[in-house]
Amino acid sequence: MIKLTHVSKQYPRKGLALDDVSFEVGKGEFVFLTGHSGSGKSTTMRLIHMAEQPTSGEVRVTGYSSAAVSDRDIWKVRRRVGYVFQDFRLLPGRSALDNVAFALEVTGSPPKEIVPRAQRLLTQVGLLPRAGADVSDLSGGEQQRVAIARALANDPYLLLADEPTGNLDERATRGIMDLFWEINAKGMAVLMATHDLELVRSFSQAAVIELDQGKLVYDSRKG
Amino acid sequence: MYAVREGFAAFRRAPVLTGLSSAMVGLALFVVGLFGLAAYNLQLALTAIEERVEVVLYLRDDTRQSEIDLAVEELGGLAEVQGVRYISKRDALAQAREQLPEFGELFSEGSVNPLPQSLEVELRPGAHTSEAVRRVVETGTIYPFVEDIQYGQDWVDKLFVIRRIGAVSAAIMGGAFALVAALIIGTALRIAIFARREEIYVMRLVGATNWFIRRPFLLEGALAGMLGGLLAWLLTYLAYRAVYTWLFAIAWIPIAWVGIGLASGTLFGAVASGLSIRRHLREV
Numbered sequence: 001m002i003k004l005t006h007v008s009k010q011y012p013r014k015g016l017a018l019d020d021v022s023f024e025v026g027k028g029e030f031v032f033l034t035g036h037s038g039s040g041k042s043t044t045m046r047l048i049h050m051a052e053q054p055t056s057g058e059v060r061v062t063g064y065s066s067a068a069v070s071d072r073d074i075w076k077v078r079r080r081v082g083y084v085f086q087d088f089r090l091l092p093g094r095s096a097l098d099n100v101a102f103a104l105e106v107t108g109s110p111p112k113e114i115v116p117r118a119q120r121l122l123t124q125v126g127l128l129p130r131a132g133a134d135v136s137d138l139s140g141g142e143q144q145r146v147a148i149a150r151a152l153a154n155d156p157y158l159l160l161a162d163e164p165t166g167n168l169d170e171r172a173t174r175g176i177m178d179l180f181w182e183i184n185a186k187g188m189a190v191l192m193a194t195h196d197l198e199l200v201r202s203f204s205q206a207a208v209i210e211l212d213q214g215k216l217v218y219d220s221r222k223g
Numbered sequence: 224m225y226a227v228r229e230g231f232a233a234f235r236r237a238p239v240l241t242g243l244s245s246a247m248v249g250l251a252l253f254v255v256g257l258f259g260l261a262a263y264n265l266q267l268a269l270t271a272i273e274e275r276v277e278v279v280l281y282l283r284d285d286t287r288q289s290e291i292d293l294a295v296e297e298l299g300g301l302a303e304v305q306g307v308r309y310i311s312k313r314d315a316l317a318q319a320r321e322q323l324p325e326f327g328e329l330f331s332e333g334s335v336n337p338l339p340q341s342l343e344v345e346l347r348p349g350a351h352t353s354e355a356v357r358r359v360v361e362t363g364t365i366y367p368f369v370e371d372i373q374y375g376q377d378w379v380d381k382l383f384v385i386r387r388i389g390a391v392s393a394a395i396m397g398g399a400f401a402l403v404a405a406l407i408i409g410t411a412l413r414i415a416i417f418a419r420r421e422e423i424y425v426m427r428l429v430g431a432t433n434w435f436i437r438r439p440f441l442l443e444g445a446l447a448g449m450l451g452g453l454l455a456w457l458l459t460y461l462a463y464r465a466v467y468t469w470l471f472a473i474a475w476i477p478i479a480w481v482g483i484g485l486a487s488g489t490l491f492g493a494v495a496s497g498l499s500i501r502r503h504l505r506e507v
Binding site: 083106 | 424425433
């Protein structure tokens with residue numbers, strides 16, 4: 001599903017963000033990517049989402065290689081990989097339903113199927129009763145559920161979540177984590193970046209990869 | 224469908240911005256239109272003058288009729304020549320009397336006719352270039368009985384210089400203002416893109432194709448360009464009416480030119496917005 005092979009990423013000003021990192025995430029796995037801020041978690045997520053290219057090494061995601069994929073073909077990767085952010089990145093001034101429908105519309109879903117599918121996705125994240133509400137009027141937890149519904153719009157193989165609970169209180173965090181587990185239980189791989197070690201410990205059945213100053217220092221699957 | 228809806232939505236969402244960019248494009252293309260109007264009328268005037276260019280071969284008095292006939296036939300056979308007219312000494316005198324009555328005594332009956340006989344060579348339409356004139360003159364100089372050849376050499380050369388200057392400056396000015404129009408649309412589109420950067424970001428995030436993202440902006444740019452083109456057409460026509468009514472009679476530019484102007488406005492709009500969105504997509 002995801003395979004990083006000797007990946008390094010050097011920025012002109014910030015210097016070395018990732019240093020010879022190699023790991024894999026297989027089908028149906030749930031993996032936490034942990035580390036202090038500045039350890040390279042977000043850079044890793046951006047490389048997996050093909051928003052950036054590695055300076056050296058190779059990133060393979062759902063069959064696409066960073067060495068071969070062009071800007072023109074990025075959309076193919078994006079439809080296989082859902083992405084959830086800490087700050088939700090929803091379109092303000094639009095309803096929860098419209099935000100999910102937007103993702104379906106711009107990726108070419110047949111017009112007649114858009115609203116029923118968006119409603120099904122909101123049902124899946126438990127937010128159908130709030131479908132008509134402007135996203136700005138929703139709580140943080142509810143906004144993140146909309147973002148997850150949007151990420152699932154194209155039936156991805158893999159869900160990337162970059163600090164998805166960073167802005168949420170404990171109760172909302174628990175709800176979102178339960179949702180991720182449900183999604184994972186249906187067979188979708190989940191890679192979640194977080195610096196919250198408490199959260200990681202409370203989900204002991206998930207694999208853990210730890211980064212420190214751009215280097216991979218721990219992979220629970222390898223001991 | 225999405226592209227059409229969003230392309231038109233720009234005019235509803237930011238009518239001042241899109242209206243202003245159309246107006247600016249209209250003004251830039253109006254300058255191109257004025258230049259076109261001037262260039263077209265200059266061309267018409269030059270063509271009218273050029274049509275009057277003809278080559279006159281003055282013949283010696285002792286030229287035999289058979290030699291004249293041969294020259295008429297040979298000159299008439301040249302590709303550039305429309306026709307050759309023989310003017311006898313008597314005809315020349317009659318013409319002079321008619322055109323220059325103040326010299327009536329000089330040309331009075333009974334006195335010696337000082338005017339030479341001549342061959343007036345009329346050029347074909349479109350064959351008034353200096354090269355064509357020179358070919359006719361070169362043929363004329365071969366004949367030993369030709370005393371002198373006049374063809375307004377200075378005029379012919381000057382006309383071609385003026386025509387060339389007109390064409391070059393029209394191309395440069397037209398190109399410069401077209402570039403200005405493209406830059407204006409590009410800048411307006413950059414603002415429109417900035418206003419919708421979150422949408423574009425989400426589109427990229429969820430896997431919309433670049434082409435899908437680009438389409439509404441291309442349409443918006445093309446519409447702004449077309450509206451600008453229509454405005455330029457209207458302004459140019461008003462300027463034409465004003466000059467025609469209050470200054471002097473001029474001709475309206477051919478309809479094909481108007482079509483080209485409108486098409487270029489639309490195309491510039493689409494290209495400028497295409498470049499802007501392309502640049503933006505590389506950044507997100």
